[in-house]
Amino acid sequence: MTSALHIDDIVKDTGSDKVGRVMGFVGPYVQLRPLSGGREWDARPEHLEPAGTAEALSAGISEVNARSRRKAAVAAGALIPEAEEQRPAADTASAECALAQRPGYEELHAACLQTHDVPLPCARGILLARRCSCRCHTQNNLSTSNYRR
Incomplete structure (x- = not known):
């Protein structure tokens, strides 16, 4: 030019x-x-x-x-939105619960601390950590969360 x-x-x-x-x-x-x-x-x-x-x-x-x-x-459901591509699936188990499904590691269910969603401070709808979706966590456990921050 x-x-x-x-x-x-x-x-x-x-x-x-x-x-x-x-x-x-x-x-x-x-x-x-x-x-x-x-x-x-x-x-x-x-x-x-x-x-x-x-x-x-x-x-x-x-x-x-x-x-x-x-x-x-x-x-139409043919594509995943760009923002969704980065996000893990909603039914993702924590590392402890995923390992607890293997024989010999069952006691690790009690070590899971991801019992609730942890939002990114000052951001709406963005999560730092997603709640573990493992079925071993009951509604009682979710209300008395001990997730360490």
């Missing part, structure tokens, strides 16, 4: 054939981000050219459509 680049300029990366917004400059590279958000990528300045209005609009619409298709697939 012959003219100077500025943050927030919309350019086309001819190396990857993508349109993006200039987010910053690191060494010899220009950092670009898709128009509707997402992961940045590095591009060489010589591979950049100003994006025309039609190219910028087309790239933005393509990304919105892809996001919409993903949401539809999640709603």
